[in-house]
Amino acid sequence: MTAAKIPPLLMTVRNLVEQPRALQGEFSAEITTKDTMSRESDVESRGPAGSCFALVVLCGACRVAGWTLFALAACRLASAADWTDQRRWSDFQVMANFSLDGHQPLLDELQRLDDELSQLVPRPEVARPIYLILFHDETTYRRYMQAHFAGVPHRRAMFIQGSAPGWVFAYLNAQYATDLRHETTHALLHSRLRRVPLWLDEGLAEYFEVAAASRSHASPYLAATRRSSWLWQVPSLADLEQLDDTQLMTKPDYRAAWSWIHFLLHGPPAARVVLREYLADLRHIPDPTTLHERLQRVLPDFERQYLSHFRGWSTR
Numbered sequence: 001m002t003a004a005k006i007p008p009l010l011m012t013v014r015n016l017v018e019q020p021r022a023l024q025g026e027f028s029a030e031i032t033t034k035d036t037m038s039r040e041s042d043v044e045s046r047g048p049a050g051s052c053f054a055l056v057v058l059c060g061a062c063r064v065a066g067w068t069l070f071a072l073a074a075c076r077l078a079s080a081a082d083w084t085d086q087r088r089w090s091d092f093q094v095m096a097n098f099s100l101d102g103h104q105p106l107l108d109e110l111q112r113l114d115d116e117l118s119q120l121v122p123r124p125e126v127a128r129p130i131y132l133i134l135f136h137d138e139t140t141y142r143r144y145m146q147a148h149f150a151g152v153p154h155r156r157a158m159f160i161q162g163s164a165p166g167w168v169f170a171y172l173n174a175q176y177a178t179d180l181r182h183e184t185t186h187a188l189l190h191s192r193l194r195r196v197p198l199w200l201d202e203g204l205a206e207y208f209e210v211a212a213a214s215r216s217h218a219s220p221y222l223a224a225t226r227r228s229s230w231l232w233q234v235p236s237l238a239d240l241e242q243l244d245d246t247q248l249m250t251k252p253d254y255r256a257a258w259s260w261i262h263f264l265l266h267g268p269p270a271a272r273v274v275l276r277e278y279l280a281d282l283r284h285i286p287d288p289t290t291l292h293e294r295l296q297r298v299l300p301d302f303e304r305q306y307l308s309h310f311r312g313w314s315t316r
């Protein structure tokens with residue numbers, strides 16, 4: 001890649017790298033990734049080492065480690081791939097090592113996802129672009145990620161964010177569209193909220209990773225959630241809110257997070273209002289009143305309404 005082709009992000013990051021001291025105090029990095037497992041096994045295959053791995057850099061020592069990771073990435077990204085196609089629209093900048101001709105429908109879908117999410121979490125006044133870095137094949141993707149993010153476990157797709165705009169990395173495969181919707185959801189949320197609780201982050205990403213036409217009635221989680229509702233099983237929202245490590249998230253945790261998002265979006269109108277208010281607070285407050293406390297206040301029988309919601313919700 002020649003200097004002329006270095007994306008603006010990388011030039012920006014390079015400049016940041018030259019001033020690490022000024023930024024170390026505020027730097028944190030988050031990495032969320034999709035797994036390499038086949039989507040056929042989808043819901044049932046998820047586990048602690050499964051679909052979405054996150055590294056949240058919080059403590060001082062880790063900040064240094066995170067900074068190193070970020071700096072290495074920035075230095076090497078600039079001289080790595082020779083992008084075949086680059087496009088910029090709205091909140092997105094995409095770089096691919098293959099022609100994006102024929103891929104416009106998926107890019108348009110990401111824009112619609114952005115628009116839909118914006119109804120819940122409005123765009124900031126000054127939006128930070130989301131960089132989508134796409135590869136034609138897994139081999140090139142693996143080499144690229146190993147070169148730039150040494151030590152990060154291999155996953156089928158990744159979202160990486162530091163103090164600069166978010167990057168989504170993915171390669172063409174059977175689950176490519178799902179991966180891209182999932183990681184882009186993470187990127188959009190993290191660009192708009194001051195903090196994204198883990199259960200909320202994964203619940204929304206699991207919800208929006210399904211194509212729009214199937215999102216509400218044909219999620220792979222729906223049938224199992226409906227069966228559980230007839231067994232009077234309600235996952236504890238309070239317990240989900242305690243999760244802070246994706247590596248400890250279990251398969252049932254992912255499904256539970258998705259189910260609460262589904263209830264909040266498609267259940268009683270008051271529940272959707274509670275979600276919107278919670279998201280609005282998260283834009284400015286890192287640790288607002290929890291969502292389950294808000295639900296208890298507004299809908300004291302919200303767990304019973306959760307059961308009614310799924311018992312009455314049809315699958316396609």
Ligand SMILES: [Zn+2]
Binds near residue numbers: 032182201205
């Ligand atoms: Zn995720």
